[in-house]
Amino acid sequence: MPALERHESVYVLDLGDGENRFHPDWLTEVESLLDEVEKSDEPRALVTKATGKIWSNGLDLEWLMAHPEQYTDYGVRVQALLIRMLTAPFVTVAALQGHTFAAGAMLSLAHDVRIMRADRGFWCLPEADINIPFTPGMSALIQSRLNPQTAHEAMVLARRFGGTEAAGRQIVDQALPESEVVSTAVELAAAHVAKAGPTLKTIKSRLYAPVVEALRTLD
Numbered sequence: 187m188p189a190l191e192r193h194e195s196v197y198v199l200d201l202g203d204g205e206n207r208f209h210p211d212w213l214t215e216v217e218s219l220l221d222e223v224e225k226s227d228e229p230r231a232l233v234t235k236a237t238g239k240i241w242s243n244g245l246d247l248e249w250l251m252a253h254p255e256q257y258t259d260y261g262v263r264v265q266a267l268l269i270r271m272l273t274a275p276f277v278t279v280a281a282l283q284g285h286t287f288a289a290g291a292m293l294s295l296a297h298d299v300r301i302m303r304a305d306r307g308f309w310c311l312p313e314a315d316i317n318i319p320f321t322p323g324m325s326a327l328i329q330s331r332l333n334p335q336t337a338h339e340a341m342v343l344a345r346r347f348g349g350t351e352a353a354g355r356q357i358v359d360q361a362l363p364e365s366e367v368v369s370t371a372v373e374l375a376a377a378h379v380a381k382a383g384p385t386l387k388t389i390k391s392r393l394y395a396p397v398v399e400a401l402r403t404l405d
Contacts, residue, residue, distance in 0.1 A: 188212065190219040195379040196231050196372050197223045203237040207246040208264055208289060220270060230382045231375035232274065234297065235281040235368050239307070242290025258404060264289060265323050265401040271296035272327070272394055272401075275387035277378035281371035282349075283364060288312055292324055294358075295331040301371045302349040304361035310346040323401030330397050332357060 189200045199219055206212070223232055236242065250260060271278060271293060280297040284307040291311050294300050302309065311328065313320055320328070320341065329337050336355045339345045349361035362370055391398060 188215045188219055190222060193372050194376065195229050196233055196375045198233045198235060198368075198372065199223075201234065201236040201242055205240050206236055206242040206290065207249075208242075208244060208267075209246040209249055210260070210263075212246075213263055213267065216267065217270075220274075224275065228382075229379040231277040231279070231379045233279045233281055233368065233371045233375050234293075235371070236283060239284040241280075241282045241284050241286040241307075242293060243285065243287045244289030244291070244293075261321070261404045265321070265404070268292060268296045268323070268327060269398050269401050273387055273390045273398065275384060276382035277375055277386070279371040279375045281368045282307065282309065282358065283367050286310070288316075289324075292327055295327055299371075299374060300358035301360050301362060301367050301374070302352055302358040303364045303367050304349040304353075305363070306349075308346040308348055309352045309357055310344065311340045312344045314342060314344045321401075321404050323397070323403070326397045326400040330394060 188202055191198050191200070199216070201216070202212070223230065245264065250257065278297040279299045279301065280294040282294060282300060282302040284303065286294050286307070286309045288311060291309055294309070328341060332340065333356060336357060347355060347357055349358065352358045353361035360370065
């Protein structure tokens with residue numbers, strides 16, 4: 187399950203050591219840990235990492251197929267998490283040590299900065315291959331963070347990007363050896379802790395207003 191630790195003014199959220207799919211219990215824990223970071227009024231920033239070969243594989247499709255009556259509530263909750271990360275009142279850095287797929291990839295895009303392992307792991311939006319269309323909000327988020335050609339290849343062709351190529355295509359900001367991913371993310375986050383507060387949230391909310399509006403519904 188997710189856990190939170192602190193390196194001076196930088197909070198480090200560990201998503202877990204499995205596939206880190208968005209099971210309702212997992213979402214509850216992440217939401218609670220983000221509450222803890224948000225309630226502080228001190229200078230702070232957030233690094234989101236995971237343990238193992240996967241950062242996140244996104245939606246828990248097995249759970250969703252077993253609970254089809256909860257599709258709408260579940261989708262609204264997932265997109266609320268994307269909004270929350272996109273407009274967080276502190277700088278957020280995703281430390282991608284492993285595979286980052288589907289809604290997990292979208293969650294990474296909702297961070298301000300992404301650092302990815304260079305030699306192993308893929309960043310991918312496989313929805314075209316698994317016959318799950320992007321919601322309008324998800325499409326808006328992806329298009330707001332990727333250049334048009336990269337968004338097209340990622341969304342339409344479901345192309346897998348390794349760390350070095352992902353950096354070259356500006357999906358992530360840096361691709362580094364595994365041993366440097368988290369430490370670099372923490373160092374980068376620490377440089378921006380003084381920005382935390384309502385002004386930063388307002389800036390992000392206005393910058394991404396169309397995306398936030400689109401993510402508020404599933405239609």
